[in-house]
Amino acid sequence: MMFWSDHDMSGWGYAGMVIGMVLFWALIIVGIVALIRYTAGAPQARAVTQLPHYSDYESPEQMLAARFARGEVDETEYRHRLDVLRATARQ
Template structure:
């Protein structure tokens, strides 16, 4: 005669196994997600060498100074001519 009655898990045993299986799969999925995010972040960091925006062109900076009223129209045109190199003379302040 075999005594199987005392060897199967009770209600709490099934509950414990179910919770254990859910925690196992949750930990496995969380590890996979974290690994994927870490690897994709390292590839993104290599793709973008710097986070600084590109510097504006000198003509754009000059136009912004003129728009803010830091220089007048005559000064703007004179400096723009020098920047473009169209017959402007440059004074060296050494």
Template sequence: MSGWGWFGASLGMIVFWGLIIGAFVLFLRALDRPQPTGPHRAHWAPPSPASPEQLLAERFARGEIDEEEYRRRLQVLRAEGTDLTKH
């Protein structure tokens, strides 16, 4: 082997052992990580239900209702919305 061959083999050996050690360290860190339990087990939360005002805004954005109807219904929701939930 020439001088460059030894250099390449040495560099390859360093990269090889670096990958092996790195994989081992990542494996140990994964084992050491505490496992989530209870209600916080998932890292994501399901989407919360849309409020009546959000649903109304979506209908307006899709063009299902016009601006006049949107404003009228929004006013009703804001004026009587708290009374509707007491039943």
């Protein structure tokens, strides 16, 4: 007579199956969370960039002078806009 219990899982087999299933679902959940974070963009703490200094920017007068030098504005328009810039800077 054959004993069918030889082909069944023991207690360790069930424990291994439970542990394996928990690890499987944990990996699936971690993968979904990582995918959502990756597609949503990096958090601000990881995306720290060096901001340029204020001195690295051109002043409005320098930008206007560069446009005048390139010929984008004529002399009368340049003088008018320069007067407007200086008048608003005084206020």
